[in-house]
Amino acid sequence: MTVQMQIDRRANRPAVYDRLSNEQLRESLRRMHLIRQFEEGAEQAYMRGLIHGTMHLSIGQEASAVGVCVALGAADKITSTHRGHGHCIGKGADPKRMFAEFFGKETGYCRGRGGSMHIADPSQGNLGANGIVGGGLPIAVGAALAIRQQKRDDVVVCFFGDGASNEGAFHEALNMAALWTLPVVFVCENNQYGMSTSTARSMSVPNVADRAVAYNIPARIVDGNDFAAVAEAAFEATDRGRGGLGPSLIECKTYRIRGHSRSDRNRYRSKDEIDAWSRRDPIVRLEAELVGLGILAEADLAAIRQQVETEIEEGIAFAQESPPPAIADLLRDVTSEQP
Amino acid sequence: MDRPVRELSYAQALQEAMAQAMEADERVFLMGEDIGVYGGAFQVTGDLVERFGEARVIDTPIAELGAAGVAVGAALCGQRPVFEFQFSDFATLAMEQIVNQAAKMRYMLGGAVSVPLVMRFPAGSGTGAAAQHSQSLEAWFAHVPGLKVVQPSTPHDAKGLLLSAIDDPDPVMIFEHKLLYKMKGPVPEEAYRVPIGKADIRRKGRDLTIVATAIMVHRALDAAAILAEEGIDVEVIDLRCLRPLDRDTLVESVSRTTRLLCVYEGVRTLGIGAEISAMIAESEAFDRLDAPIGRLGGAECPLPYNPEMEKAAVPQIPDIVAMARRLVRGTV
Ligand SMILES: Cc1ncc(C[n+]2csc(CCOP(=O)(O)OP(=O)(O)O)c2C)c(N)n1
Numbered sequence: 072m073t074v075q076m077q078i079d080r081r082a083n084r085p086a087v088y089d090r091l092s093n094e095q096l097r098e099s100l101r102r103m104h105l106i107r108q109f110e111e112g113a114e115q116a117y118m119r120g121l122i123h124g125t126m127h128l129s130i131g132q133e134a135s136a137v138g139v140c141v142a143l144g145a146a147d148k149i150t151s152t153h154r155g156h157g158h159c160i161g162k163g164a165d166p167k168r169m170f171a172e173f174f175g176k177e178t179g180y181c182r183g184r185g186g187s188m189h190i191a192d193p194s195q196g197n198l199g200a201n202g203i204v205g206g207g208l209p210i211a212v213g214a215a216l217a218i219r220q221q222k223r224d225d226v227v228v229c230f231f232g233d234g235a236s237n238e239g240a241f242h243e244a245l246n247m248a249a250l251w252t253l254p255v256v257f258v259c260e261n262n263q264y265g266m267s268t269s270t271a272r273s274m275s276v277p278n279v280a281d282r283a284v285a286y287n288i289p290a291r292i293v294d295g296n297d298f299a300a301v302a303e304a305a306f307e308a309t310d311r312g313r314g315g316l317g318p319s320l321i322e323c324k325t326y327r328i329r330g331h332s333r334s335d336r337n338r339y340r341s342k343d344e345i346d347a348w349s350r351r352d353p354i355v356r357l358e359a360e361l362v363g364l365g366i367l368a369e370a371d372l373a374a375i376r377q378q379v380e381t382e383i384e385e386g387i388a389f390a391q392e393s394p395p396p397a398i399a400d401l402l403r404d405v406t407s408e409q410p
Numbered sequence: 411m412d413r414p415v416r417e418l419s420y421a422q423a424l425q426e427a428m429a430q431a432m433e434a435d436e437r438v439f440l441m442g443e444d445i446g447v448y449g450g451a452f453q454v455t456g457d458l459v460e461r462f463g464e465a466r467v468i469d470t471p472i473a474e475l476g477a478a479g480v481a482v483g484a485a486l487c488g489q490r491p492v493f494e495f496q497f498s499d500f501a502t503l504a505m506e507q508i509v510n511q512a513a514k515m516r517y518m519l520g521g522a523v524s525v526p527l528v529m530r531f532p533a534g535s536g537t538g539a540a541a542q543h544s545q546s547l548e549a550w551f552a553h554v555p556g557l558k559v560v561q562p563s564t565p566h567d568a569k570g571l572l573l574s575a576i577d578d579p580d581p582v583m584i585f586e587h588k589l590l591y592k593m594k595g596p597v598p599e600e601a602y603r604v605p606i607g608k609a610d611i612r613r614k615g616r617d618l619t620i621v622a623t624a625i626m627v628h629r630a631l632d633a634a635a636i637l638a639e640e641g642i643d644v645e646v647i648d649l650r651c652l653r654p655l656d657r658d659t660l661v662e663s664v665s666r667t668t669r670l671l672c673v674y675e676g677v678r679t680l681g682i683g684a685e686i687s688a689m690i691a692e693s694e695a696f697d698r699l700d701a702p703i704g705r706l707g708g709a710e711c712p713l714p715y716n717p718e719m720e721k722a723a724v725p726q727i728p729d730i731v732a733m734a735r736r737l738v739r740g741t742v
């Protein structure tokens with residue numbers, strides 16, 4: 072049975088893997104682990120009272136973040152969401168500085184001013200997470216306009232949730248992106264819920280992709296827990312953008328395994344539903360695929376996990392040891408004039 | 411002898427007001443994000459959906475502008491919507507419907523219509539939610555003629571003001587400080603009203619009037635207790651309502667104490683304290699002042715995430731004590 076599956080898989084090597092080196096595939100798996108363990112580490116730190124505020128975990132959604140970012144270069148941009156840890160790590164952020172931000176430290180990406188919901192790394196093309204649902208959608212269009220004005224062939228990936236597609240900002244942004252043929256890839260991580268409200272209870276159409284039709288934007292629906300399927304759609308869409316053909320939309324059907332935020336009691340969904348999606352874990356699936364294709368060996372998997380574990384431990388230690396911001400700097404950076 | 415009044419949390423008091431209003435008047439209904447089975451982000455609507463059903467406790471899509479406009483339209487046509495913003499910050503997405511439509515309709519149409527709309531706004535800092543989930547924007551709304559803006563600081567006033575707001579023929583905005591939701595206090599069981607536009611003298615004093623709003627009322631009362639030990643006798647007024655302002659209570663109090671300190675969480679510049687200061691400066695109380703008017707408000711910056719910075723960005727009890735000493739004694 073296993074042998075048979077392996078043979079089938081070899082024959083079914085995803086076409087997109089021809090565009091990715093084995094090293095890139097290994098690194099993609101590593102980043103998915105990094106996201107998972109980063110969030111598990113953050114969750115534990117929260118429960119131990121080491122960090123305050125709230126956080127939105129993307130456990131179970133790692134394939135969409137990494138599968139999309141693997142098609143991006145350093146000069147490409149992303150806009151992210153409140154559930155943005157995966158996007159950050161996908162775009163190459165250092166977990167050390169992410170942890171430092173969680174711990175409110177001066178060494179964090181926002182020098183402790185932003186916290187989980189605002190991590191950004193403009194130097195890597197990450198224009199930032201967002202506390203406002205839908206807030207990043209028009210900004211992504213503006214970033215694409217800037218790219219065009221600067222005569223570059225970079226693209227902008229705009230991550231957003233199913234719930235965000237109910238905001239006016241979504242509709243206004245898609246219209247302008249299409250109208251002006253801008254290089255934006257709208258990536259909807261449809262995890263079936265906006266907080267407690269299911270897509271069935273909040274959308275007049277079954278898929279977010281259906282909405283793209285109204286704006287004349289080509290859209291694809293993919294299994295968001297399948298790294299290769301996401302990556303293939305991402306390359307297709309970024310090729311279009313770089314080629315001057317305008318925006319695309321990718322709808323990744325996925326699921327968040329954890330509650331919406333730290334205060335969620337999961338009253339609006341069943342344990343069966345959560346369990347069923349847990350069995351479609353994107354990391355487990357990618358591992359099986361890479362081993363099946365002979366790209367990685369079991370020993371490589373263990374090494375990756377071990378390396379990630381160490382990196383996470385070091386990240387937390389770095390954050391804990393880092394200094395907090397000086398209270399005297401409270402009014403710094405409100406505008407370009409410093410107090 | 412009176413029975414001791416039962417205690418409820420601020421959130422429970424709001425919930426009871428909504429339940430009583432819905433029982434009494436079938437036109438009253440609730441709208442908001444995740445207010446149904448989730449019970450609201452701060453558990454204010456709780457299990458009301460079980461009692462009143464999804465037709466009267468409506469989960470909206472994440473669409474603040476549109477949903478606020480739907481509430482305006484329903485109010486215009488005789489219904490009594492009570493609209494919850496998940497965080498007051500998200501009202502920025504709905505400003506068009508609130509400011510251009512709801513606030514102006516009665517006047518613009520020559521008095522032909524009325525918009526009996528209630529909007530509830532969880533506001534304020536102190537939860538580590540950072541710049542886009544911690545603001546105190548109540549003064550923005552108080553700047554708009556046509557709106558009424560209330561800011562209850564106790565469970566008692568939360569219930570009474572919400573019931574008055576639902577009765578009111580005009581749009582009423584209720585700012586609820588997030589740190590107050592779990593606070594308990596006496597709340598009578600009957601459906602009583604607290605009048606809109608009346609401040610409340612929470613503590614009588616001779617040396618200084620502190621006018622405070624929301625959570626700052628409690629900090630001012632704590633500061634007053636500390637100051638009392640030093641022989642400084644502070645009067646604490648809970649403003650309760652930003653528009654209309656209770657001019658009479660404030661002028662009378664400052665005329666007696668001869669000193670004024672305004673304490674509020676919204677950004678200090680152009681905040682409610684600016685209006686109160688100007689109002690006192692223009693009034694008969696001005697001649698009685700024995701010290702410059704003082705203001706303590708939010709720092710001139712977005713709310714930072716780091717907890718110590720976040721605290722430093724809004725007035726705390728020691729800040730109030732120090733400022734009160736300065737106003738009364740001339741030194742800290
Ligand atoms: C404008 C705005 N409205 C409401 C919220 C509160 N909120 C934060 S996340 C969220 C759900 C978002 O759903 P979705 O876009 O599907 O993203 P997901 O959380 O599922 O990743 C809500 C309602 C917000 N942050 N901003």
Ligand SMILES: [Mg+2]
Pocket residue numbers: 232233234260261262263264265266
């Ligand atoms: Mg969602």
